[in-house]
Amino acid sequence: MEGAVSEPENKISSIYIGNVPWKASPDDISMLLSSQANVQVKDVRIVKEKNTGRSKGYAFVDIVNKDPEIFIKTAPELVLQGRTLTVKYANARKSSLTDENDQPKTAA
Numbered sequence: 572m573e574g575a576v577s578e579p580e581n582k583i584s585s586i587y588i589g590n591v592p593w594k595a596s597p598d599d600i601s602m603l604l605s606s607q608a609n610v611q612v613k614d615v616r617i618v619k620e621k622n623t624g625r626s627k628g629y630a631f632v633d634i635v636n637k638d639p640e641i642f643i644k645t646a647p648e649l650v651l652q653g654r655t656l657t658v659k660y661a662n663a664r665k666s667s668l669t670d671e672n673d674q675p676k677t678a679a
Contacts, residue, residue, distance in 0.1 A: 581611075581636065582639060583633055584634055585632070586632045586634055586661055587657075588600065588629060589656065589659075590628065591617065591626065591628050591656065592654050594626075595626070596617075597616070600630055600632060600651065604649075608649060610635065611635040612634055613635055615630055616630060617630040618631070643659065
């Protein structure tokens with residue numbers, strides 16, 4: 572159909588979620604975001620301490636959403652197990668093979 576406006580595509584965005592309760596599971600986070608924020612959750616990764624396996628209190632979540640910016644703006648209202656979650660875009664992960672300027676590391 573000529574001149575028809577297409578709907579924006581769904582995007583997968585990586586989101587940082589802080590202030591996550593230690594006892595929260597990936598399923599708890601996924602159910603909260605699906606039901607209250609109306610987003611499709613692809614993956615939840617709760618970051619844990621290497622030695623103890625205890626949660627560090629934050630997670631990275633991959634979501635599918637047409638407009639992740641709207642999700643980020645409305646997310647400060649999300650509460651899980653009595654704690655208000657901090658929600659931001661996740662920063663790109665730095666490679667261990669590059670320095671702070673994203674240049675390849677050289678042997679010293």
